[in-house]
Amino acid sequence: MTETVLIADDHPLFRQALMLAVQRVLPDARIAEAGTLAAAARAVEAAEGLRLILLDLKMPGAVGYSGIALLHAERPDVPILVVSSAEGTAAADEVRAFGAIGFLRKDSDLGAIEDAIARAIQAQPPASAPVPDDQPIAAIRETVAGLTPTQLKVLLAVLDGQLNKQIAHSLGMSEATVKAHMTAIMRKLDVRNRTQAALVARSLGLDLRH
Template identity: 80%
Template sequence: MTDTILIADDHPLFRQAIALAVGRVRPDALIVEAGTLAAAARSAVEAADLKLILLDLKMPGAVGYSGIAMLHAERPSVPILVVSSVEGHAAADEVRAFGAIGFLRKDSDLATIEAAIAAALSGAALAPQQAGEDAPLETIRQEVAGLTPMQLKVLLAVLDGQLNKQIAHSLGISEATVKAHMTAIMRKLDVRNRTQAALVARSLGLDLRH
């Protein structure tokens, strides 16, 4: 069966550039492109023999690092390599905290991108946790990364200030189901109410608008 590689980026020209790099590394791969987070999540679910996801953080439907968390929840065994123009020295550590295997800047040269794709496809291990990393914070990040796709959607809606009735309507589920998801989210994040859940998620940069 042909390996599938998902390229999720809202800029067609950059998708072409990444597709070129993929083609050089894995010429026989089936390349699937997505321009929004919703389309990427759909493709991640439907793609057969998905081997790698190449993801931009700045996509329609994505807020902060939510794209990584969402796609990781959909296909936890598939490596996610972030290729983005996000600034900040902490970006590489943050993307790993939410489930990605690594981070590349968009201005990296083609050879660097090709090498990273090849390493990801070969099953390169996650970079080790840096000395001095706050253990409780890392644990919470892992819990957020472990939320189900629907739980993430509910949490992002809470971050957006939506009430349970609004969340239920937008996601096509009942209010009782929203409450059940919120109960599970609060248990996983070890908080007592939705406000605390939102504060925890915000403190981790989940709603950081890049």
Template identity: 80%
Template sequence: MSETVLIADDHPLYRQALALAVERVLPEAKVVEAGTLGAAARAAGEAEGLRLILLDLNMPGAVGYSGIALLHAEKPDVPILVVSSAEASAVAEEVRAFGAIGFLRKDSNLDAIEEAISRALQGRRQAAPPAMRQEEAIRETVAGLTPTQLKVLLAVLDGQLNKQVAHSLGMSEATVKAHMTAIMRKLDVRTRTQAALVARSLGLDLRH
């Protein structure tokens, strides 16, 4: 089976730079590119022999760390290397908590990019702080939601009612309610509002 690497970034030039790095580290791999989170999720689901996902945090369709959580839910065994212009000290710990194997700044040189890709392909996680606090445990719980549960949660964060969520996701209101019940049980909350607050505290809703 051929090996595939997914590059999810909305900037074509940066996708080309990442593709060059991938080619130098994994010459035989097929590179698949996606410019939106939705396209990335579809590509991840369809790709054969997917070895690595290179993911930009701030791409169309992504809210906070939802891109990591969604792609991790789609392909839990595939390492995700986050590439972002954000400060590493601010997000590196968070991206790991949501399922990413590491973090790479977009202004890194080609050698650093290749090294990060090599480490990710070997399954070597960047060093994380030794203490696992309650917030990190909750992040792991969010990272463990199914793709559909994440889509329902994101729709709720967007202010949609059950009827609207059902319409946008092509399911019945009863199914939406069942998913929300499962989400609230996993997050250990009792209302939609509490679930939204938990998610917002984890960076899943950064819009103003």
């Protein structure tokens, strides 16, 4: 059983620190590293026996919560622990709305990190008070969660201003398929063209940019 843990953070030193924590919980796990969101996405596709993803909120290639949504869409079964510098407490809930299992402050001590990792690989949310959804978060969760993984990837590409043809190429599908996904996305977002879809998506907090 080759277990793999992906550590996605653009700061090499911090990757080292996270690696230490992971190794104390899962001594035999293989560890994959990624410094950009694109690299993380590739690693997630390639990894065998992926058990956990540690993801920095501020990564080159991602702003906001889209990175979480993207990786979660790719592998809905793998728990994602979001690691971030400060961000206050509100972020913890928002992060969960996009599919992460938990939120970890970068200034947490090693014990807390190990604890969170241990809980995450058992698919248990880390210790934290259960907070009832407030309205905007619930709306995000429902809308974003209502999209299939492929649809989400297409939508993120649209948010990048890409043409259907470019999206088809970068996602390895035909243009006809992209169009079909667009139709489904627009139906779910209750809009009539891609410009409105992009605007709505961005207003929901979705956005992949450097």
